[in-house]
Amino acid sequence: MSQHTSALAIETAGLVKTFGETRAVDGVDLAVPAGTVYGVLGPNGAGKTTTVKMLATLLRPDGGEAHVFGHDVVREADEVRGRVSLTGQYASVDEDLTGTENLVLLGRLLGHHKKAARERAGRLLEAFGLSEAAARQVKHYSGGMRRRIDIAASILNTPDLLFLDEPTTGLDPRSRNQVWDIVRAVVAQGTTVLLTTQYLDEADQLASRIAVIDHGKVIAEGTKGELKASVGAGTVHLRLRDSGRRPEAAEILRRSLDARVQLEPDPVALSARLGSATGDTAAEQASRALAELARTGITVDNFSLGQPSLDEVFLALTGHPTDDTDDTDAEEMAA
Numbered sequence: 001m002s003q004h005t006s007a008l009a010i011e012t013a014g015l016v017k018t019f020g021e022t023r024a025v026d027g028v029d030l031a032v033p034a035g036t037v038y039g040v041l042g043p044n045g046a047g048k049t050t051t052v053k054m055l056a057t058l059l060r061p062d063g064g065e066a067h068v069f070g071h072d073v074v075r076e077a078d079e080v081r082g083r084v085s086l087t088g089q090y091a092s093v094d095e096d097l098t099g100t101e102n103l104v105l106l107g108r109l110l111g112h113h114k115k116a117a118r119e120r121a122g123r124l125l126e127a128f129g130l131s132e133a134a135a136r137q138v139k140h141y142s143g144g145m146r147r148r149i150d151i152a153a154s155i156l157n158t159p160d161l162l163f164l165d166e167p168t169t170g171l172d173p174r175s176r177n178q179v180w181d182i183v184r185a186v187v188a189q190g191t192t193v194l195l196t197t198q199y200l201d202e203a204d205q206l207a208s209r210i211a212v213i214d215h216g217k218v219i220a221e222g223t224k225g226e227l228k229a230s231v232g233a234g235t236v237h238l239r240l241r242d243s244g245r246r247p248e249a250a251e252i253l254r255r256s257l258d259a260r261v262q263l264e265p266d267p268v269a270l271s272a273r274l275g276s277a278t279g280d281t282a283a284e285q286a287s288r289a290l291a292e293l294a295r296t297g298i299t300v301d302n303f304s305l306g307q308p309s310l311d312e313v314f315l316a317l318t319g320h321p322t323d324d325t326d327d328t329d330a331e332e333m334a335a
């Protein structure tokens with residue numbers, strides 16, 4: 001890595017971090033284009049937070065190299081710190097202060113004058129839908145509000161690179177959408193975002209490129225389109241009226257869809273993972289299958305079409321589902 005393309009916000013080569021016997025990050029190569037959202041997708045314990053912490057200079061790598069805007073994260077840590085922000089870490093929101101007080105205080109710490117700090121705080125609270133909660137102590141915020149004030153605090157000084165470590169885990173759909181809108185707005189201002197997530201749909205919504213990591217290794221990398229093509233179009237879930245006809249239904253699905261059919265524990269239920277090879281959308285494939293079943297006189301009581309899940313991504317990429325055998329507690333980000 002002697003040459004650093006200025007168009008890259010992050011570049012890592014063979015990045016390693018071990019904790020005792022655990023190789024939490026096991027030779028990760030990343031190239032994150034500046035000005036984009038880059039998704040790092042992986043299950044619990046995959047090594048997402050550890051990677052982020054090394055890039056944000058909070059953990060020292062045990063091997064390999066990482067550069068942020070061309071600066072080495074170990075030798076030039078100060079330069080890196082000057083350009084990045086991380087939710088839940090640098091943005092130390094005080095539970096006992098109100099939303100406004102927190103943002104004004106942080107603004108003052110960042111060197112803004114009182115008036116400028118107040119104005120910026122007001123604008124951010126409004127943009128984040130927190131105006132009504134502005135005068136309330138943060139400890140009384142809901143999970144979604146808390147996540148939003150964390151992000152607001154981390155972008156007080158528009159950073160060049162923002163790390164968002166699972167910003168929507170545990171949020172309800174409405175709060176997730178609000179956080180997604182914020183991420184889009186942040187990127188529109190020119191900030192590069194490295195987003196870690198366990199949700200394929202989140203990466204799909206926000207990221208232009210995605211790295212899938214598992215056991216500390218990148219197992220796939222590419223644009224959303226490339227990743228989705230490797231995963232397939234989605235999964236059809238069916239419940240039949242008559243369990244006796246399930247083998248026949250499975251055969252029809254296999255034939256008409258070129259899909260991987262799975263018989264569920266419930267004797268009337270089956271699912272089919274749709275391929276993306278035919279170029280038909282999931283909806284087109286599903287309606288073809290339903291028509292075929294109807295023609296054969298098989299009654300379908302219930303039908304749903306699901307987006308590919310993280311599990312399906314892993315199944316497609318590795319041939320096995322995500323395993324949770326690694327039950328060591330992953331450390332929480334907020335310290």
Ligand SMILES: Nc1ncnc2c1ncn2[C@@H]1O[C@H](COP(=O)(O)OP(=O)(O)OP(=O)(O)O)[C@@H](O)[C@H]1O
Pocket residue numbers: 019022023024025042043044045046047048049050051198326328329330331
């Ligand atoms: N400080 C630590 N000491 C020991 N082991 C650690 C430490 N931090 C992380 N690990 C281990 O390293 C591995 C990767 O953890 P990491 O927190 O990076 O995963 P993650 O992808 O962020 O997971 P999650 O989605 O649960 O946040 C896990 O096996 C975890 O238990």
Ligand SMILES: [Mg+2]
Pocket residue numbers: 048049050165166330
């Ligand atoms: Mg984590």
